[in-house]
Amino acid sequence: MRRNMGDMDRAVRFTIGIVMMGIGFGAMDGGGAIAVGIIGAILFATSMIGWCPLYIPFRIRSKMGINITTLTENTANFGFLAEWGLSIFVQVDGANILFDTGLGISAVHNAHFLGVDLSSVDRIVLSHGHSDHTGGLREILRETGKVEVIAHPDVWKPKYAGSVDANRFIGIPFQREELESLGASFNLTSDAVWISDKIVTTGEIPMLTDYEEIDPILWVREDDHMVPDPLADDLALAIKTEEGLVVILGCGHRGVINTLIHARNLTQENRINTVIGGIHLFYASEERLVRTAADLKEMGIGRLGVSHCTGFHASAWLAQELGEMFFLNNAGTRVSL
Numbered sequence: 001m002r003r004n005m006g007d008m009d010r011a012v013r014f015t016i017g018i019v020m021m022g023i024g025f026g027a028m029d030g031g032g033a034i035a036v037g038i039i040g041a042i043l044f045a046t047s048m049i050g051w052c053p054l055y056i057p058f059r060i061r062s063k064m065g066i067n068i069t070t071l072t073e074n075t076a077n078f079g080f081l082a083e084w085g086l087s088i089f090v091q092v093d094g095a096n097i098l099f100d101t102g103l104g105i106s107a108v109h110n111a112h113f114l115g116v117d118l119s120s121v122d123r124i125v126l127s128h129g130h131s132d133h134t135g136g137l138r139e140i141l142r143e144t145g146k147v148e149v150i151a152h153p154d155v156w157k158p159k160y161a162g163s164v165d166a167n168r169f170i171g172i173p174f175q176r177e178e179l180e181s182l183g184a185s186f187n188l189t190s191d192a193v194w195i196s197d198k199i200v201t202t203g204e205i206p207m208l209t210d211y212e213e214i215d216p217i218l219w220v221r222e223d224d225h226m227v228p229d230p231l232a233d234d235l236a237l238a239i240k241t242e243e244g245l246v247v248i249l250g251c252g253h254r255g256v257i258n259t260l261i262h263a264r265n266l267t268q269e270n271r272i273n274t275v276i277g278g279i280h281l282f283y284a285s286e287e288r289l290v291r292t293a294a295d296l297k298e299m300g301i302g303r304l305g306v307s308h309c310t311g312f313h314a315s316a317w318l319a320q321e322l323g324e325m326f327f328l329n330n331a332g333t334r335v336s337l
């Protein structure tokens with residue numbers, strides 16, 4: 001049974017229920033009094049479980065509704081296109097946010113397949129500048145039209161990858177002017193951006209743990225030479241719900257635990273209900289996997305849906321460690337709260 005009542009609804013019912021029970025079973029006599037008492041008991045009981053059966057036929061819910069639909073991922077459910085990258089469509093209380101855009105055509109294709117209307121997107125949030133999160137921008141902007149794009153200024157840095165030499169360009173594969181001509185209005189900041197009083201982009205994530213590090217094969221070109229990319233642009237989306245935080249990551253380059261610590265500090269909410277997205281552990285040492293799993297358990301997260309650059313080995317490790325809390329989050333996966 002999923003809760004369909006918000007906290008305010010529950011508090012009002014609880015109070016009225018207690019008063020009616022007091023009147024019906026204590027202060028009054030007769031059949032009417034019993035009816036008042038019974039109604040009070042029903043209000044009290046439904047406030048305790050947070051679920052009202054009367055809401056169901058009328059499709060009412062006083063609880064904040066969240067739908068998280070993954071449009072692009074390295075693997076896909078039946079009928080969806082798979083593509084190396086990530087794009088997640090988030091619907092929260094009337095706000096429609098597209099978190100990342102995938103590498104190319106899959107986000108638009110899969111949105112059409114699902115019947116998701118991308119013209120309803122209010123904002124695009126870019127987790128960082130890598131092409132597997134930004135390469136779908138051109139196709140998506142053709143559907144959204146004019147839209148705010150929230151990101152860190154470093155998304156536009158020339159980013160490269162390579163274990164021997166940094167020879168593969170993996171930055172945004174478009175000119176900014178082209179995207180702006182298609183309707184993108186860039187809001188570039190290293191700070192957190194509150195989209196509503198419950199939804200926030202984390203901004204720059206401090207690296208606090210002593211075991212999470214940036215993948216050493218990622219580079220950025222400065223003048224005429226390559227330097228290790230600090231991925232200062234790496235950010236996540238955090239949503240405050242009545243059951244705790246929902247945190248959505250792109251690649252988690254600055255570390256999933258660093259990201260969750262920062263999300264907690266930013267929102268002043270310690271409970272973490274759901275973590276979804278890429279957590280870039282495919283190259284991680286066993287020590288990092290052990291410590292990551294231990295910290296995820298210690299933080300008491302409710303569930304973890306891994307995607308993309310988490311990698312097969314780390315995903316299998318986390319599945320083993322976290323049991324029922326774990327799920328694979330691929331193209332077509334929908335999570336609702």
Ligand SMILES: [Fe+2]
Pocket residue numbers: 085086130132133250251278308309
């Ligand atoms: Fe990625």
Ligand SMILES: [Fe+2]
Pocket residue numbers: 128130251253
């Ligand atoms: Fe990345």
